[in-house]
Amino acid sequence: MIRTPLRPLARILRARERGENPDEIEAENRRLRHEAIQDKARRRAEGRLILMSACFVLAFATVGVRMGMLASAEPSEPQDQVLSAQIMSQRSDITDRRGRVLATNLLTHSLYAHPHQMVDPVGAAKGLAQIFTDLDQEQLTRDFTSDRKFMWIKRKMSPEQMQAVHDIGEPGLLFGPREMRVYPNGHIASHILGGSGFGNEGVNSAEVLGVAGVEKAFDGWLRDPANNGAPLELSIDLTVQSAMEDVLASGMQVMSAKGAAGILMEIETGEIVAMASLPDFDPNERPRPLLQGDPSDSPLFNRAVQGQYELGSTFKIFPVAQALDLGLINPNSGINTTMPMRIGRFQIRDFSNYGPQLSATDVIVKSSNVGTVRIAQMLGAERQKDFLQKLGLFDPTPIEMVEAPTGKPLVPQRWPAVTSATVSFGHGLAASPLHLAAAYATIANDGRRVSPTLIHGRTRPEGEQVLSPRAADMAISMLRQVVTRGTARQAEVAGYEIAGKTGTADKPRPSGGYYENKNVATFASVFPASDPKYVMVVTLDEPTVRLAGGAESRTAGATTAPVAAEMVRRLAPLIGLEAHTDVKLPTFEPRFSPHVEPLSDDEIKLVSNQ
Incomplete structure (x- = not known):
């Protein structure tokens, strides 16, 4: 920086020539220098003030904007921040x-x-053993005195x-x-x-x-x-679930059964309102799984989902419903029931001789093995397999449980004529009670496929049309007559129009063949029959009941059907279903047998394959 001298030589010389005082020049230059210094200091101060003002304005604007954002946001509880290494155990209800x-x-x-x-490890071990009875005092002492x-x-x-x-x-x-x-x-x-x-x-x-x-x-x-x-x-109702378990436990005790399962499902949605398996357990103190022996002996085993049972005569409605749908028969068609029926080297019999023929309806009502096989032969093996597969009886149920894949049905690898015959009346193909409930729900849902679920209120895609609505209605009518005049009369509950089918199947031996005195008794039902809302399946494992005359019975008509009736009496009011006594299903008049006598009590006791 070049500074202007206070006494410039040229001006001093000119001033002396004119007789002026040179000191005035110095004084003027000094004044100008001071004014320049003051102007520069003023500009610097003004710049600093402007910068500070801008900073204050920006800070207050930031605070104001943040306050506005907080004021317009929804109030919420503060969330605790945790270290990433911390183990989080928060879990939804x-x-x-x-x-x-x-x-x-x-x-x-x-x-x-x-x-x-520890100061007193021996005393600590003694005190803990008194508080927690499952702890071993001696073992605690050894641990506390170790390294x-x-x-x-x-x-x-x-x-x-x-x-x-x-x-x-x-x-x-x-x-x-x-x-x-x-x-x-x-x-x-x-x-x-x-x-x-x-x-x-x-x-x-x-x-x-x-x-x-x-x-x-x-x-x-x-x-x-x-x-x-x-x-x-979940889709279950706690009150209904509790009532089902109470009735099932009482029925299991009265019928001296090894185990039991029950399912109540909404037909339209497939939502399971209650599903129980006995014996059960307390999940607060979950027992250890069995490492050997029969898995079904463990209380952890879910019979409703994991159980693979031959479900007996409950399957008979499937070939009949399919034949109705294909127009091969109608409810009044005469079916040859002459015994014995031979397929290769095998003979198929009914426990009681029903004569040379029955109507298709009475094949279901009287639960004729021979009549059912005749109808299955009309279908052929391939069409029979295709229909059962569409009902979901070949695959695990889509229920939202990890146990579902373990309940995949046991389906024969080969399907010769004898397999087609035995499967038609519920032998040779093992499925879970939940499979059976879903299949019956499909029939009751005007023939549209129903998939069971445990989640409430979710929108689900519409199922496949497996059966025509008319064939489904005729099948439900047949099942209704099983309860009013057939083998399931003990399942009738006034006002609720129960339609269903009993099924009793001998249990297979691990070494081959079947036990003579061990079976699985099942009753699959739909109600009310005139406007189906619910499907209910009740299964008893190895039941036995003593009849009035002193004889023992293991049939579903004598064991499972009365348990199912009591279950309807208890559960129907809880799900808001009112009893009505003035509604009737349409009937189908037989062409060749205008009057069919109902089975007697003795006949019901004798039909061991129901």
């Missing part, structure tokens, strides 16, 4: 169709020990147990907070819910994972934070 809790989370504590920090640095004692415990442990006063006993899965209804719907267990664990938290049932099937969804804690709403 499971509810029934009315929002009642079936499974939820509860804050509890785990108990672990640092043996090296171990850490050991789990209890993964979860009640507040009372925690206080009792705290009162021991041992510094080496420590607590860790965690969530546990709780099933407040105990045994109710245990097979549906399945249960849960702990995955990755830390002393301060644990990961809760589903181990069976819908808990495992929807494990990812239940643990997904994106659901914001929304519950999983």
Whole structure:
């Protein structure tokens, strides 16, 4: 920077020549220099003020915009931020169709020990054994006096147990907070819910994972934070489920059965309102699975979904309904029932001789094996197989449970004439009670395929038209007559128009052949028959009932049918179904037999294949 001199030589010389005072020149230059310095300082100060003002305006604008955003946003609870290494165990609730809790989370504590920090390990072991009766005092003492640095004692415990442990006063006993899965209804719907267990664990938290049932099937969804804690709403009704289990348990006891299963399903939606399997378990204390022997001996075994049973005469309506649909027969068509019927080296008989022929309706009402096989022969093996496959009897059910694939029907690899015959009356093809319920629901749904589901209110694609509505109506009419004048008369409940079919099948031996005194008795029903709303299937494993005369009976007509009737009496009011006594199904007059005498009680007891 070049500065202007205060006493420039040229001006000083000119001033002296003119006789002026040179000091005035210096004074003027000094004044101008000071003014320039002051102007520069003023400009710098003004710039700083403008910059500070801009910063203040920007800051206040930012605060104002943020306040406006918060004021216009929806209020919500603050979310805790956690370290990524922390184990998260938050899990959504499971509810029934009315929002009642079936499974939820509860804050509890785990108990672990640092043996090296214990003051009195022997006393601690004694105190813990008194609080937790399942702990071994001697084993605890050995663990506490060993070189171990850490050991789990209890993964979860009640507040009372925690206080009792705290009162021991041992510094080496420590607590860790965690969530546990709780099933407040105990045994109710245990097979549906399945249960849960702990995955990755830390002393301060644990990961809760589903181990069976819908808990495992929807494990990812239940643990997904994106659901914001929304519950999983099942289709079952807790009240109806409880009532079904009560009736089923009583029926199982009265009929001296080894096990039992029951299903109540809405026909239009396929939603399962109740589904039970006995014996059951408490998912809060889920037992260990059997490692050997028959899986069905375990209370964990779900007979309704996993059971693979030959369901006997309940299958007879399938070939008859298909033949009605194809126009091969009508309800009054005469069917040859002459015995014995030979297929190769095999003979097929009815327990009672029904004469040379029966109407197609009476083939179902009297449950004629021979008549059913005659109708199946009209269909042919390929058409029979195709129809059964469309009913879903060849594949696992699509039910939302991890156990569903294990209940895949046992379908014959070959389908010769004798297999076609035996399958027509429910032998040679083993399926679950849920398969049977879905197949009957398809018939009752005007022949449109119904797939069972445990999820309430979801929109689902319409099923395939398997059967014509007219054929379906005629099939339901036949099933209604089975209850009014056939082998299922003990299933009748006044006002509810039960239509159904009994089925009794001997249980196969593991070594081959069949047991003579062990069977599975089933009753599959639709009600009300004039406007089908619900399908119900009841199955008893190895039932036996003593009749009035002292004889024993294992038939479904004497064992399962009365249990199903009691179930309808209990469940129908709970699902809002009113009894009506003035509604009748259309009847079909036989062309060759204008009057058919109803079966006597003795005849019902004798029909062992029903």
